Amino acid sequence: MKHLILTAIIAIPGILNSQSLSDLYKKVSPSVVVIQTKEEIEHSDGQVSYMGSQGSGVLISSQGEILTAAHVVNNAEHITVxxxxxxxxxxxxxxxxxxxDVALIKLVYFDNQYPVAELGDSDLADVGDDVFIIGAPFGLEHSLSKGIISGKSIEKTRMEGFTFAEFFQTxxxxxxxxxGGPMFNSKGEVIGLVSYIVSESGGFDGIGFAATINVTKQLVVDSDKRRWTGINGVLVDKELAKLLNVPQPGGxxxxxxxxxxxxxxxNLKGGNVPLRIGDQEINIGGDIILEVNDIPIISEENIITFFKSTYLMEKEERNSFKLKILRAGKVxxxxxxFAE
Incomplete structure (x- = not known):
């Protein structure tokens, strides 16, 4: 009899945890959204086609503001939530x-009938903490997966106190x-945004990463200092600079x-001539940015220097940036x- 009672007691925590997760899912799931995008592709023959893609996001304000991954919306001509x-x-x-890899988007109009997710404090999360993720894997909307925080990766610049990026491994x-879908803690608070996986199979191999919510808030929620330009670009290294006749070792x-x-x-121009370098394919023929506000773009460190400088600018100064570009061999x- 005692053995049966002990077995029942041991089983209770699992039942409670399962019920708790079910309740949390019902509570927070309506704040999770599917994001569909459409991107215009211009081909070298002048033809234009459209490519659609899908990601996830989470509603964080009654004004229709939604957090998602930057790579989900960066190149989108049209965004549907x-x-x-x-x-x-x-x-x-x-x-x-x-x-x-974080972005803030906003609904063009919104009837404010959906619950807003609560943002947690990702600094309080530890390796081993339970987390769950809601999103649309392979189009399966509002799908739930559960795991733990497996690790924490913090990338800082050489400038003291300026966090470049921070991710939870799960x-x-x-x-x-x-x-772009939310990572929730056991309280149902958003502590991360799904970013990418490391995989040899092409599918999930047990190693995924989510941008922490504290850095997300710093970069795109609590600050108006991070501007969206509509540019999709790649950093030019010394070898590529020589190949493209760039008058400096980068851009x-x-x-x-x-x-x-x-x-x-x-009137900035993108490339439309595909070029394969190793295992990477890029488009050449577009503008090459050489300087931003007189800061030469010759390395990742210089780009970080520019990002840092924007945090010291007055609001009016951030309404426009001066670019020096290389177009068709001419600077x-x-x-x-930027709009107000």
Whole structure:
């Protein structure tokens, strides 16, 4: 008899945890959204096609603000947000930080009938803590996966106190379509945004990463200092600079420009001639950014220096950036203007 009682007592915690997770899922799931995007692709023959993709996100304010991964929306011409009841809303990018793969988008209109997720404190999370993720892996909307925090990776610049990026490693299942979806702690608070996986199979191999919510807040929520330009670019190294006849040992080669973005309004041009270098394929023929506000873009350190400098600018100074670009062999200056 005592053995039966002991067995029942041991089983109770598992039942309670299962019920608790079920309750938490029901509570927070309506704040999780599916994000569908459409990107315009210009080919070397002048033809234009559209490519659609899908990710996830989480509603964080009654004004229709949503957090997601930067790579989900960075190149999007059109963004559609779908809630759990099937209602769809158009959205636009407000702020974006590719260095940490986080973005803030906002619904163009919103009827404010959905619950807002609560943001936690990711600094309080430890390795071994239980977490769960809600997203749309392979289009399976509002799918739940559970795991633990397996590790924590912090990347800082050489400048004291400036966090470049910070990620939680997790064994909670992450697959295509989960990107940008929220990672919740055992209280149902968002402590991370799904970013990427490390995989040899192409699917989930037990190692996934989520950008921490504290760095996300610092970069795109609590600050208006991180601007979305609409530029998709790659860093030019010394070898590529020589190949492209760039008059300095680096720059940013523009791959594409999102329609109606600040970069589009500044008449910046993306490339349309594919070039394979090793296992990487890039598009050449577009503008190459040489300087931003007189800071030469010759290394990752210089880019970080520019990011750091924006935090010291007055608000009015951040409304426009001066770019020096290389276009068709000639150096030009353009002004990248941001709306108020």
């Amino acid at each position: 779908i809630f759990h009841d099937g209602k769809k809303f158009p959205a636009k990018v407000i702020r974006l930080a590719t260095v940490a 064994d909670a299942a992450i697959n295509h379509g989960n990107s 940013i080669l523009i791959q594409s420009v999102v329609a109606l973005s600040p970069a589009f309004m500044a 030009q200056e353009v002004i990248l203007q």
